[in-house]
Amino acid sequence: MISIVIPTFNSEKSIEKLCETIIDELDMEFEIILINDASTDNTREILKNLKLSYNFIRVVNLTNNVGQVGATLAGINISKGEFIITMDDDLQHHPRFINDLYTSIQKEDVDIIVAKWKQDETFTRNVSSYIFSVFTSILILSSIDFRNTAFRIMKKEIKSEFTNYFMSRFWIDPRRLKVKVSQINVGHELQNFRPYSSLKTRVLLATKHFILDTFLVQILILSIGFRRIFLSVCLALLFYILQKYLKHTVKIRRINHITFGN
Template sequence: MYPFFSIIIPVYNCEKTIEETLESVLNQTISDYEIIIINDFSSDNTMEIVEKYKDKLNEIKVISNFKNLGVAESRNIGFKAAIGKYVALLDGDDVWTNDKLEKQRAVISKNNCDICCTAYNFIDSNSLMIKKTYNVPENLDYNMLLKENYIGCSTVVIKKELLHGNSMNSKFQHEDYAFWLRLARHGAKIIGINEPLVYYRILADSRSFNKFKSAKGRFKIYLDQEKFGVIKSLYYFFHYAANGIMKKFL
């Protein structure tokens, strides 16, 4: 019998955080899931820790990349291996609340949505709370996402059938944001749960920590994927920048 969720966890040198991440899966209030861990050529003790969980976690699969492919390609590998009705994404340094999947399954059953995301909190390298909760609207569409990326990657579950012929593009720094835009542009129904069900970890060496590089990556998506001209790209980039400033100071 196929599980309802396939949980895809790409890992690369996550020895300091992967145990807390896996514990948050183990403690879910529902168990109708499989776990697919994509080892992206880790060189630390990440996989030794993962091995300890094989007897604890439901239907855990490990796929090891022959070289470091990056998070986008690792998730794509997980997409192909998944057999669940919905795919849940979780990064190897983020943490779920215990009822995350249960609440998303209830929303999916009620709305038959293609994508469900949630609000989230931020934690530091020591798992201490930082910043304010990032809230999400109940209903999301393409035009809203152009101005703001409301979808946190570790909050999202996606209907598996949407992934047939769709994959993340590693040429974009924000491969997840580019992916959400493409799915939304083609009519995906997206529902948000405005309750923080994920702890998103901010690390000094993370891609999102470099604001200049992050901004440049966002602009590239408008130009190269969405095929907007410079003026239209600047219009949406202005909204992105303004939202970033408000999130920091309000």
């Protein structure tokens, strides 16, 4: 069986169609786990009806908004499948490619496979995604050819390691785990259910990621203050301690807020 984890937020226009498309596309045993991240529209009622209509759909209503990463981890944590799929709620990740991910992970000696595509919807998103991907790859000493997305499949054996590691982070990049990661190419679907995230929002998320999840600030401190090495080392160490504290705070907040309703 595979578990399909879908974090949802204000998805009233897309989530029913997404679930129906999954059902039409897949010819295997599966469960769909829908995590309602404290939506403010009619998503909760739609999910309730989906759960009543299909016994393989599970619904979790979070009492507080924890963001896409937190909601995704909440779903992974309660999954029952041998393999776990994560995907967006707006049909950008088309369900027909779930079969490709599932077939690939059975053939390859890997723990996670991430789906990637050549182009996003707009020039701005293409450029910002490319810059973010390259910069992140350099900071974690990985190949810049890797394109990280939220459309992925993983083996159940690594789900505890996966959730524990990323519970304190703003961005999921499986290359940071001590697991085998691969990629496959898939198509990308345009969606018109809601506006895409703005450049400002993407820059803010990237900034949080680089400051809290990488050693970028420490590198800058040491490079700028190389003439006063003792002071720069102390500042870099101080910021590292601050990072640890902030990540711990994020983790505790998510754990406390990931309380399940009906």
